[in-house]
Amino acid sequence: MSLELEKSVPQTPKKRTFSQKKKNIVSGYLFISPFYLLFLIFGLFPIGFSFYLAFFSWNGLGAMDFVGLNNFVIIFNDPLFWKSVYNTIVIGVMGTAPQLIVGILLAFALNSVLIKSKSLFRVAIFLPYVTSIVAVAIVFSVLFSNQEFGLVNSILSIFGIEPITWTRSEWGTKVAISAMVFWRWLGYNTIIYLAGMQAIPNDLYEASKIDGATLRQQIWHITIPLLKPFILFTVFTSTIGALQLFAEPHIFQGRGGRPEGITVVVYLYREAFDSNFFGTASATAIALFFLIIIISALNMYFTNRLGNSSKVGSK
Amino acid sequence: MKQNKNEEIGIKKFSLSKLLVYTMLIGISLVSLFPFYWMFVMATNSNNMINKTPPVVIPGPFFKENFEKVLDSIPFFGSMLNSLIVASSVTLGVIVLCSLAGFAFAKLEFPGRNILFLFILGTMMIPPQLGLIPQYFIITELGWLSQLKAVIIPGLMNAFGIFWMRQYIASGVHDEIIEAARIDGCSNFRIYWNIVIPMVLPAFATLGIIVFMTIWGDYMWPLVVLQDQSMHTIQVALRSLMDDRVRDYGMILSGTFWATVPLIIVFLLFNRLFIKSITDGAVKS
Known part of the structure; x- marks a missing residue:
């Protein structure tokens, strides 16, 4: 050289x-x-x-038999598969939509100049994210225990509500699992929104105040439109995360799982590693892949429009 | 002084809204913190005390006993060590491999560079479950079942890390420095090792925290490939505490508590770096 x-x-x-x-x-x-x-x-x-x-029948050991589209026919005719799709979407909406809305409000509060000890609040709100999903699922399984003495049931009993068998009730399961998702990810999304809000120049708020804008108008016409890239990011990641939900239901309802809380990934896992139906499990993986594409696309489309319409409104 | 400032740039000036905001922040903080407190309460009470109405809400005297039961039931320290080995090796490996690839994508010209980079970004869109079943059989074929490398080696493949390091190196390392090193006769690897690495240490911290947290908390893949109890990571081991038909909540939450505490301590010590890392990692992509 x-x-x-x-x-x-x-x-x-x-x-x-x-x-x-x-x-x-x-x-x-x-x-x-x-x-x-x-x-x-x-x-x-x-x-x-x-x-x-996905086109073969295979138990993991013997020969693979070509079955054409039969694996897809099997899962699409299995009510439990559709139940898992339904559960995944319902839990996804219940776990993430409130979280993103509360996250924005929370970030707005933390961004306000009037608030003291911000870093303390930030740490407190972010702490759940540091906890592993398994730990969260275990703690919430105990909080939402079926017994009378479970904490949530005890609190409900104060209001005269009968104890709920959380792991076996259609909505109880979904509420408990959504609560886990909400609790763990709220801080994460808040911090991301906060980063986005800190990038918005204060002049804009001042100018709008001079024009007589109310707090709600400020949020809707300044914060939300300028926050759009961040909202898109969180919607995108939470959607994908929600569609891949596994640890929470798998721990909450125990190894065997139950129809009230089964998600698509739990269904896939059970087909593969409990039943050794690797063909139908692969078909499920492919169905999940397309489900993720479709729902992400729909979600991005609508989130994008939300931002646009409020932008138009502000003009 | 504070008061004056508020008058000028305050978004809200009414004390009522201020009160409302504080109430919300304190409320949400309590919701965030309560499960930790409650985990501790459960971890220090015997099952008899827990199984009572109304439920116990203050710490009890069974702190040690509960943890001893955990140690009888799962190889707690072994699992923690396994998690530490896996997460540290993956973190170290990802940092080296991703910065090397990031350096190549940022500073070296080669045919197909852009397409190859776009391809890596594209792989980030693939849900990990899509290849799960064949991956399991590949690990079986390789004879890696119930060995930590079954988690470590696939974990080294990290598209986000390459993207992250490329962005950082492209803007953080100037071409002149690299040019100067070349004139001094440095090979590309030497440039990477002696010049690029010292300049991108902050990016290493960010990537390292994100990767470590992800691998430490990973559940599904270790559950599938680490079947021997002695090879469980802490996440898989914790779950097995839930297997008993009659659940001993004091014991279960004692295990969860001790598995969570180390991470919480590290987080509290470095909370600024942690939060900044997670935000940067998310926002800049």
Whole structure:
């Protein structure tokens, strides 16, 4: 290399850059290769094989039998599959929609200049996110215990409400699981909104105040439109997270699971690792993949419109 | 002084709305903190005391006994160690591999660079469950079932990390420095090792925290591939506390408490860095 340098600097810079170019190409490919290698083995191949396996009947040990679309027919005719789709969507909406709304309000409060000890509130609200999902699911399983002495049931009894068998009731299960999601992720989303709000210049609020805008008008016409990229991000990530819900129901209702709380991923897990129906489990994985695409697209479409319409309104 | 400032740039000036905001913040903070307190209350009470109406709301004397029951029931410290090994190895590996790839994407010219980078971004859209079943069989074929590397090796594949490091290196490391090092005869790897790494340590902290937290809390994949009890991560081990037909809540929450405390302490010590890391990681993507 030093030899090249002597030659190249005065007369032929092209030669040096060329050989450096070659070196860059080689090291470039070398440096990025670990990802592609890992992705080939643990990403691309398994995904391709999932699509393949979805057309076969296989118990994991014996021969694979080609069954065409039969796996899809089986799961689409299984009421439990549709139940799992329904549960996933209901829990997803119940767990995330209130969370995002409260998150925005909370961030707005934390962003207000009048509030003291902000960092203390920030830490308190963020703390649940540091807790692992399993720990959250266990703590809430005990909070929402079926027994009379469970804390939530005790509180309800003050209002004269009979104890609820949370793990076996249609709405009880969904409320408990949504509460876990809400509690763990509220702080995370609040902090993201807060970061977005801190980027909004204060002049805008001042100017609107001079124009006589109320607090609600400020939120709706300044904060929300300018926060749109952040809202899109949180809606996108929470949607995907909600559709992949697994640990919470799997822990709350125990290993066997129950129809009230079964989600698509729990259904997939049970098909594969409890029943050894790897074909139908793969078909479920593919159905989930398309479900995620469809719901994310719908969600992004509507969230995008929400931002636009309020922008139009502010003009 | 504070008062004057409020007059000028305050969003709300009425003390009623201020009161409302404080009430909301304090209320939500209590909701956030209560489960931790309650976890401690349960962890210090015997099952007999818990199974009473009205429920216990103050800490009891069974702190030690409950944890001893946890130790009888699961290999608690072994599982914590497994989690620590897995999360640390993945974090370290991801930091090195992703910064190396990020450096290549940010500073080295090679054919197909943009397409290859877009491809990596695209892989972030794939739900992890899509390949779950074949992944399980690959791990079986490799003979890695119930070995920690079954979690560590696939964990090294981190598209977000590459994206994150590329963005940071592209703006944080100037081309002149790299050019100067080249004139001094540095190879690309040497440039990465001696020049890029010292300059991107803040990005390492952010990525490291995010990766560590994700791997530490991961549940489904370790549950699938780490089947021997001795190889459980703490998350899988905690869940098995729930298996008994008659649940000993004091014991269960004692385990959960002790598995949660270390992370909480680390978070409280570095809460600014933590919160900043999580926000940056989310916002900048």
